[in-house]
Amino acid sequence: MSETATSRSTHVKSVLVLGGGGFIGASLRERLAHTGAAVAVVSRSAAVGLHANETWSTLDIRDTAAVARLLRPGQDVYHLVSDSNPSSSNWDVEVDIRDVVLPTTALIKAAVTAGVRKIVYVSSGGTVYGVPRSVPLNETAATDPISGYGVGKLSVEKYLAVFGQLHGLNYQIARVANPFGPRQRPNRGQGVVATLMYQALTGAPFQIWGDGSVARDFVAVDDVAAALVAMCDYEGPHRIMNVGSGQARSIASVARDIETVLGLEAHPVLRRESRGFDVPVNYLDIGRITSETPWRPRTEWMDGLAATAEWMRQAIRQGDV
Amino acid sequence: MSETATSRSTHVKSVLVLGGGGFIGASLRERLAHTGAAVAVVSRSAAVGLHANETWSTLDIRDTAAVARLLRPGQDVYHLVSDSNPSSSNWDVEVDIRDVVLPTTALIKAAVTAGVRKIVYVSSGGTVYGVPRSVPLNETAATDPISGYGVGKLSVEKYLAVFGQLHGLNYQIARVANPFGPRQRPNRGQGVVATLMYQALTGAPFQIWGDGSVARDFVAVDDVAAALVAMCDYEGPHRIMNVGSGQARSIASVARDIETVLGLEAHPVLRRESRGFDVPVNYLDIGRITSETPWRPRTEWMDGLAATAEWMRQAIRQGDV
Numbered sequence: 125m126s127e128t129a130t131s132r133s134t135h136v137k138s139v140l141v142l143g144g145g146g147f148i149g150a151s152l153r154e155r156l157a158h159t160g161a162a163v164a165v166v167s168r169s170a171a172v173g174l175h176a177n178e179t180w181s182t183l184d185i186r187d188t189a190a191v192a193r194l195l196r197p198g199q200d201v202y203h204l205v206s207d208s209n210p211s212s213s214n215w216d217v218e219v220d221i222r223d224v225v226l227p228t229t230a231l232i233k234a235a236v237t238a239g240v241r242k243i244v245y246v247s248s249g250g251t252v253y254g255v256p257r258s259v260p261l262n263e264t265a266a267t268d269p270i271s272g273y274g275v276g277k278l279s280v281e282k283y284l285a286v287f288g289q290l291h292g293l294n295y296q297i298a299r300v301a302n303p304f305g306p307r308q309r310p311n312r313g314q315g316v317v318a319t320l321m322y323q324a325l326t327g328a329p330f331q332i333w334g335d336g337s338v339a340r341d342f343v344a345v346d347d348v349a350a351a352l353v354a355m356c357d358y359e360g361p362h363r364i365m366n367v368g369s370g371q372a373r374s375i376a377s378v379a380r381d382i383e384t385v386l387g388l389e390a391h392p393v394l395r396r397e398s399r400g401f402d403v404p405v406n407y408l409d410i411g412r413i414t415s416e417t418p419w420r421p422r423t424e425w426m427d428g429l430a431a432t433a434e435w436m437r438q439a440i441r442q443g444d445v
Numbered sequence: 446m447s448e449t450a451t452s453r454s455t456h457v458k459s460v461l462v463l464g465g466g467g468f469i470g471a472s473l474r475e476r477l478a479h480t481g482a483a484v485a486v487v488s489r490s491a492a493v494g495l496h497a498n499e500t501w502s503t504l505d506i507r508d509t510a511a512v513a514r515l516l517r518p519g520q521d522v523y524h525l526v527s528d529s530n531p532s533s534s535n536w537d538v539e540v541d542i543r544d545v546v547l548p549t550t551a552l553i554k555a556a557v558t559a560g561v562r563k564i565v566y567v568s569s570g571g572t573v574y575g576v577p578r579s580v581p582l583n584e585t586a587a588t589d590p591i592s593g594y595g596v597g598k599l600s601v602e603k604y605l606a607v608f609g610q611l612h613g614l615n616y617q618i619a620r621v622a623n624p625f626g627p628r629q630r631p632n633r634g635q636g637v638v639a640t641l642m643y644q645a646l647t648g649a650p651f652q653i654w655g656d657g658s659v660a661r662d663f664v665a666v667d668d669v670a671a672a673l674v675a676m677c678d679y680e681g682p683h684r685i686m687n688v689g690s691g692q693a694r695s696i697a698s699v700a701r702d703i704e705t706v707l708g709l710e711a712h713p714v715l716r717r718e719s720r721g722f723d724v725p726v727n728y729l730d731i732g733r734i735t736s737e738t739p740w741r742p743r744t745e746w747m748d749g750l751a752a753t754a755e756w757m758r759q760a761i762r763q764g765d766v
Contacts, residue, residue: 290535
């Protein structure tokens, strides 16, 4: 069998998901499982929840030769790898450069050489803009990150653009707000919803930085997965799209809504000193993606919290989190 | 002797020049030699033209521990290192990340730890902006580089900003246009003036990409050195300043002006295919630096060309270029 990617309409679409073992990766793979695509998953962790259409490679993207061998002409490549997090990347920024930025440039070159169809890159709407001059942030806003994590994301965006310009790479950049939902692990310095939910379910006090007025754009992980697929299908001129709910919710209000979902009353709060690297208010203008693609955020906030609670309860019961 | 940096007005100012063996470095060091500062020079090349106030360390900034040992509290640090050039950084972008961006993040951390007074970083007004939406470019213009070189420069700018925000690092970013003048070596893919001058002086035809209409902002290297010193002294709010002549000159007009300076008539031209990574017209708005500091571009264009010709003639005679 040596058909080219477009020779027959029955040709099976080839997809590569880098970082497919993570939180967003799991939702994306669930969605791709219904499309009939042949999906190669790359993850640092061992195979879990493998779908029938999937093959799994346990490897780090720093093994650039191994990743390159998985690339195919005409393939869709989703890049979901980030291994540092905003709270750890504010001093040892070189870790992110070495472990993510450098291997990603190798991937980009290999993708050009292999002739992949498109790279969909998950960037960070919560960090690449830095302190907003005004909200909601649209894609043309200034990009002045206040974390090494944000600079790493922005650098990769810029390298994608260079290879697009000079080598014809087809790519799409999703600036994703704060995703939440089932499978998000608490206590990792990211994932406010997961962390607060875990605290509520385990009887620990809510730990809230500052007065809880810091506000973020929380977007359901299922909606993020759908947005990535929509962006992969998109053929228009815009390379960068915000992916969010388009609304700001304060941490304090999230805590209150979690109380409501769980039927708790006045769950105790432990206030911690506010963190210097927190942007006060950040939410995304999602006008571009909603006008350029059929995508809309479809998950109702309280439904998303309820689904998160359900997953987290089971994960706690099974000792998974 | 163990005085703190500010304990006495007679205290000798400590300066570190990274990349001091290069083209801009040599001009900067000449200027610093007149200030009485104690200057530590770091260069990959062996000591050359050492001034009385200087010590020289031949080392690569990738030797981050050795560089860190040269840092002092209260020191002014000029960072002039770039080891790739725009024409070689459009595929193997990882070289620039590994050799410049990563070591620079180590330097930044070490500078914070050592308590240096300020880092003056030489960025690239010719590449960080990419294709201008309008000219002249001011410092708030979009930064969409079309070369890996430009992305590397922009990444370092952003890391400086992160460490400024989170760790109080004092820094200044000079987005330098196309410097020209004595000591610029021809035929390195940068330095159009030097390359055309060399061609004219050696009887080779001018090699001009495309129709010669590509226009750049050429700034005399002495003016660049003066701008860096002015920015080091500057105490105001602006972290980023363009450093250029504020004028655009086409490559074709530069060739004509070189003919005039050398008294040549109709020097032959060899046209080469235009390069995809050339921005058509780029010149910088220098309103910010001229209003915020006493600096002005002082070198007359034709005088700068004449000085370049004089240096180049001698360098050719001595077999140095």
